Amino acid sequence: MTVGFIGTGSMGGTLVESFIQSGRLLPSDILISNRTRAKAEHLADKNPGLGIATSNRELVSQTSCFFLCVKPKEFRAVLDEIKEEVHEDQIVVSITSPVMIRDLEEWLPCKIAKIIPSITQAVQAGNSLFIPGSRLTANDREQLWDLFSAISRPLVIEEHHTRIASDLASCSPAFIANLLEKLADAAVEETQIPIESARSLVTQMAHGLGRLLTEGGFTLESLQQRVAVPGGITREGLDLLDEDVGPVFNRLIRLTHAKYEDDVVKVQQSLDH
Numbered sequence: 001m002t003v004g005f006i007g008t009g010s011m012g013g014t015l016v017e018s019f020i021q022s023g024r025l026l027p028s029d030i031l032i033s034n035r036t037r038a039k040a041e042h043l044a045d046k047n048p049g050l051g052i053a054t055s056n057r058e059l060v061s062q063t064s065c066f067f068l069c070v071k072p073k074e075f076r077a078v079l080d081e082i083k084e085e086v087h088e089d090q091i092v093v094s095i096t097s098p099v100m101i102r103d104l105e106e107w108l109p110c111k112i113a114k115i116i117p118s119i120t121q122a123v124q125a126g127n128s129l130f131i132p133g134s135r136l137t138a139n140d141r142e143q144l145w146d147l148f149s150a151i152s153r154p155l156v157i158e159e160h161h162t163r164i165a166s167d168l169a170s171c172s173p174a175f176i177a178n179l180l181e182k183l184a185d186a187a188v189e190e191t192q193i194p195i196e197s198a199r200s201l202v203t204q205m206a207h208g209l210g211r212l213l214t215e216g217g218f219t220l221e222s223l224q225q226r227v228a229v230p231g232g233i234t235r236e237g238l239d240l241l242d243e244d245v246g247p248v249f250n251r252l253i254r255l256t257h258a259k260y261e262d263d264v265v266k267v268q269q270s271l272d273h
């Protein structure tokens with residue numbers, strides 16, 4: 001089966017390379033297209049054997065399953081271009097949260113799924129969020145599940161949980177990296193420890209923390225309990241974080257949801273016939 005990727009930007013490119021690195025797909029199993037052809041050529045140079053289609057329409061005509069890896073405002077142009085070429089046996093996977101499955105099912109006669117990936121898939125880790133459309137058969141679901149199991153832990157979610165699940169799985173690598181950067185910067189500011197040391201310390205800690213939580217038998221709660229010895233220093237820090245940081249995340253979630261609602265409306269306006 002040839003798998004197509006329309007859009008080889010940050011996430012389209014990451015998925016292509018992750019499937020290849022995992023061994024699940026060979027470069028020759030993949031066909032790509034991108035608005036700026038040089039970007040697709042760059043990816044093909046790094047992964048010999050990868051096919052480049054001359055247009056999105058050509059890609060659609062040569063694949064049984066293809067991914068839409070473009071940004072919300074770019075969907076209309078792609079759908080306009082490919083809609084006559086798509087046939088009902090094909091599987092189309094959108095990786096974009098504010099584009100609703102019902103809109104894609106209205107535009108295209110084929111089987112639709114939304115699978116929201118995460119940058120963590122660059123190292124074959126983290127969850128991918130699987131939202132099956134109404135036309136997928138059990139066999140289609142199995143095929144997609146199997147594909148994404150090679151690079152992630154797929155998780156079925158309801159479409160109305162897309163935003164919050166994506167905040168946690170897809171946006172949080174950036175949010176947590178930002179917190180670690182702030183922690184390292186504060187360490188430099190308060191103590192003049194060299195910045196390289198501070199960044200290395202938090203980075204290596206994050207690596208160990210990830211392993212403790214996924215392989216080391218710890219939960220978020222048990223880990224805090226284990227580190228915060230009674231009457232010790234960590235407890236003082238945790239009390240401060242409980243007071244000051246918790247409300248920031250409430251605001252952050254409200255903010256991402258407000259932006260999402262706005263994007264949903266804009267996408268729907270752009271897709272109105």
Ligand SMILES: NC(=O)C1=CN([C@@H]2O[C@H](COP(=O)(O)OP(=O)(O)OC[C@H]3O[C@@H](n4cnc5c(N)ncnc54)[C@H](OP(=O)(O)O)[C@@H]3O)[C@@H](O)[C@H]2O)C=CC1
Nearest residue numbers: 007008009010011012034035036069070071074096117170
């Ligand atoms: N980045 C992330 O961590 C995650 C992103 N996503 C979602 O993935 C989607 C893509 O994001 P991301 O990869 O970061 O964005 P990018 O801007 O990096 O990539 C989008 C790509 O789509 C290409 N493109 C645009 N229009 C067309 C077209 N008509 N035909 C062919 N290719 C086209 C662009 O080409 P050009 O080179 O011309 O700009 C670009 O390479 C977004 O909806 C985002 O929400 C989901 C989960 C995580």
Ligand SMILES: O=C(O)[C@@H]1CCC=N1
Nearest residue numbers: 097118166167170171
């Ligand atoms: O920032 C964004 O819009 C995308 C969605 C999930 C992660 N990145």
